[in-house]
Amino acid sequence: MLSNFGITFLSITFLTSFLLIYLSFNELKTANNKIPKKIYNFSSLQLIFTILSFLTLLAGFVVSDFSMSNVFENSHSTKPLLYKISGTWGSHEGSLLLWINILVLFSFLFLFYSNNNNKKFQLYTIIFQNFLIGTFLIFLLFNSNPFSLLFPVPNEGLGLNPILQDPALAIHPPLLYIGFVGSSIYFSAALAALISKVETKLFARVIKPWVSLSWFFQTLGILVGSVWAYYELGWGGFWFWDPVENSSLMPWLLMTALFHSVLVLERRLGLYSWVIILSILTFTMSVVGTFLVRSGILNSVHTFANDPSRGLFILTFLILMVFSSIFIFFKYSTTEKNTFKFLSKEFFILINNWFMVFFLLVVLIGTMYPIFLDTLFGTKISVGPPYYNFVLAPFLIPLLFLMTSGPKFNWISSESKKIFDLVFFISLFIFLAILFIVKEKNLIVNLTLIFSIYLTIQSLNDFYKAFKNKSINLSRVISHFGFGLLIFFISINHILSIEKNFNLKVGDEKNLSKFLIKFENIESYKIDNYQTIIGDFQILNKKNLIKKNLKPEIRIYDQPKTMTYEASIDSNFFSDTYLTMSNVSDSELFNIKLQIKPFMNFIWLSVFILSLGGVLNIFKRIKKV
Amino acid sequence: MKKIFLISTFFFVLVNSVYAEVDLRDKILKNLRCLVCQGQTMSDSNSDFAQTIKSVVDDKIGHGFKEDEIYKFLSDKYGDWILFNPPLKKENYLLWFLPYFLFIIGGIVIYYLSKKTQIKRK
Amino acid sequence: MKKNKLIIIYAVLIFIFLILYLSLDNKKIYNTEDLVGKKMNEVDLLYFESEGTFNTREIFKNKFVLFNFWASWCAPCRKEHKNLIRLSKNKNLEIIGVNFKDSPQSAKKFLEELGNPFSILAKDPDGKQSINFGIYGIPETILIDKDSNIVKKYVGPLNLKDVNEIRSIVEK
Secondary structure: OHHHHHHHHHHHHHHHHHHHHHHHHHHHHOOOOOOOHHHHHHHHHHHHHHHHHHHHHHHHHHOOOOOEHHHHHHOOOOOOHHHHHHHOOOOHHHHHHHHHHHHHHHHHHHHHHOOOOOHHHHHHHHHHHHHHHHHHHHHHHHOOOOOOEOOOOOOOOOOOOHHHOOHHHHHHHHHHHHHHHHOHHHHHHHHHHHHHOOOHHHHHHHHHHHHHHHHHHHHHHHHHHHHHHHHHOOOOOOOOOOHHHHHHHHHHHHHHHHHHHHHHHHOOOOOHHHHHHHHHHHHHHHHHHHHHHHHOOOOOOOOOOOOHHHHHHHHHHHHHHHHHHHHHHHHHOOOOOOOOOOOOHHHHHHHHHHHHHHHHHHHHHHHHHHHHHHHHHOOOOOOOHHHHHHHHHHHHHHHHHHHHHHHHOOOOOOOOOOOOOHHHHHHHHHHHHHHHHHOOOOHHHHHHHHHHHHHHHHHHHHHHHHHHOOOOOHHHHHHHHHHHHHHHHHHHHHHHOEEEEEEEOOOOEEEOOOEEEEEEEEEEEEEOOEEEEEEEEEEEEOOOOOEEEEOOEEEEEOOOOEEEEEOEEEEOOOEEEEEEEEEOOOOOOEEEEEEEEEOHHHHHHHHHHHHHHHHHHHHHHHHHO | OHHHHHHHHHHHHHHHHOOOOOOHHHHHHHOEEOOOOOOOEOOOOOOHHHHHHHHHHHHHHHOOOOHHHHHHHHHHHHOHHHEOOOOOOHHHHHHHHHHHHHHHHHHHHHHHHHHHHHHHHO | OHHHHHHHHHHHHHHHHHHHHHHOOOOOOOOOOOOOOOEOOOOEEEEOOOOOEEEHHHOOOOOEEEEEEEOOOOHHHHHHHHHHHHHHOOOOEEEEEEEEOOOHHHHHHHHHHHOOOOOEEEEEOOOHHHHOOOOOOOOEEEEEOOOOEEEEEEEOOOOHHHHHHHHHHHHO
16 A cells, blocks of 8 residues: 555656656746746646655555565564654665655755856756765666565565664664755756856855755754764764765865855855865765665675675766766866965965865775775775874864864965964963873874864853954854864873773672772573573772772674674763673683763764854755745 | 974874884775675675684684795685785786776876976966 | 767776676675685684694695585584585595584584584684684685685685585595
8 A cells, every 4th residue: 555655656756857848848948937837836846746656655654564575675563653753764675765755855945946147047056956965866776675565465574784773873864865866956056057047146055055054954963873883883883884884974075165265156256166176076986885785785884785786776876977067067067277376365265275175085985995905805904093083184184273273274375474372382282181081192192182182272261252353254254263172172082092901790890990890790681582691790980989880782683693782881071981791602701892982972062062153054044035 | 394394293103103003803804705605705704614714713713823825825726716915926917907907007197288288388 | 089088987987887887796795705716824723622733734735625614503503514414525625613602511412413423623712823814704615726725715605516515625
């Protein structure tokens, strides 16, 4: 039943995108300068039907309709409602449906709310966006249909992977998708702008809010993903430079570069072709990321169940997309004169783009290199955290410094400013005070600390000035402040983290230099579909004599038989105590890992502040219009 | 006065940094990929295999092996796949140098873009 | 000029996409089967029953040697055992069994039940010696030639095809 509805709704959506392309093409030839009502109507219709198809799948999950194979494979009738709902986008098919919903939503929003009085530009954007929608619908219907039927109808579903049953992971994909699928709209707009030869300032003003919007959601999506990894994976880290994480970081870096260079374009100072290229690249990188994740050519913590035909489809799509956009770019782009004054604001924005593209290339090379080596020479290597830390970390120092100094300079003019000012000396004093406490000896870490403090203090100073002087860009101040804090707290967290690994028997004590750990007791019982072993630990901090009771868990699920290790985390304002245990085979011993992770909450908060700058940017636009 | 302060601070940080020390065991285990567990490091992994590797690494450190010798020993047995930090070999040159090369290219492009104006101003 | 640029970009992209296309066929799961041709390390192994150790250098100098890592708790080992018995009849080949992280009683029971194909039986109770062989999960089997070079590695249970392959290498 539901399956038929779903397929019908999807077919209607496909039909409307076909019609929208057809009508828009016809409209291009007419002379009047207004987009006819029917295009608006079809776009609304398209949105309604695609949302209906999504709700149909959602209903399938909520009522546990196991006649749909997607529901059968990813749900279970006893699952809590929240995870039934999140199961809708938990699988490959469902998440692809979410993709299409977001493509359609942005097409709709752009048509209705991006009123820019340039009919040709508007129509071409809708045409390109609907090409994307149409192709992904074909992929969905013929290769990854979430509504395909199963016969005979099973009584019970297979359930969702236990580590995916987590509130953070329930909202992670929608946030991330709004981010990087949302970038499709400025991909389409960039191609449309080339063909319809839109005036540069108009193009900049049109795409700016969309870039901020997608950047905001991408940032939140990455944040929520890291929070999930920290609490659920039980490794004590939040970023592993895993290929799947990298695929979400790559579009983020490009978006960051893009909304900086859009500022230059908005003031008619050049960079038109560069902004177009960045707009095209952002969505391209999103699709590249999707290819890497879904085709299963990467060995990752987060790999979806995969199937080569998916990879082949996405790759074909990617090739068509890249080649046609390059063709359009070369056919329509005009040569422009880019001239920048040394030490002007636009010069520093150029430098920002230089760094962002460098970061992107490092992540891209690190992710793709093993694939290339394996395919060409059959050599398998791993590229992991040590590589990225080594290559990227030194570049953070100049970046932080430029983020602090760049905004002080004016547009167009080229006067030099005092860079090492009072704020810098205050920051140095703060750094020395911190160094006195933490006694860090690594040069790179120390320099990173100095310049992240400098950025933070400078942003606070700007924040204060912003209230007196309205001309200061508040969203910039907030985002830079958040970034400074983020790097500061990551460095401090890196310095002060403690990790101790040892084996213990029930009843034993372990005496560490700062802590006394007592393994009090162990309990084991059966819950629903798993067996749990819970350890009871007392941790005494020798310094302040605070006792903590932590209960890490080992879970043995029966279908399929998997073991998961649940960390027990005692989180107070400043520091987390993180304890995991695992059994050592053929012995009474348990392997215990104690980690002290200071300032975790501050890291999350910094990213949140960072993202707030993006929201402010969107609202500022709306107020102006 | 300010300059003296500035220079002395940096000097202090620099001198202080020469004695950087790290926990060798931790560093090694964080650089090893657990072969049986999809992208986890040996240090993070609870698997049986990782626990054996941990105790082998302990033994090797105890026997006075250096960091690089331990990597060499393990990559001989399991391939370079086990190392998260790819060794600087011929086949990895591009991986290690291409990013810097591209960074320099970017710098040159920006240099030319901003240099033009300076000449004009004169 | 513009055209040349376009051609170069297209050429680079075609290369990249070609690699990505080919990479779809790459093996998804890593194993060490390709790591052959190296010389075996000299490793001291514990005898399974008697006291003491022996060094892999000292044994069967002019014969092919097959190291098999097994345990009674490993189900695939049970499956491949009859193939090891088949191979044990071969005159040019000696099989050394390494009992991996196992209890002696159940290992003995296992051999009594299914037969003993091993010329020498060693044990590795904590699994540490097996690291010298590059073992990461059992069953694994390593074929060594007369000059103690590693000729073949088999990760997972031996099947009949593997048995024939080993026979043909050994009898050459």
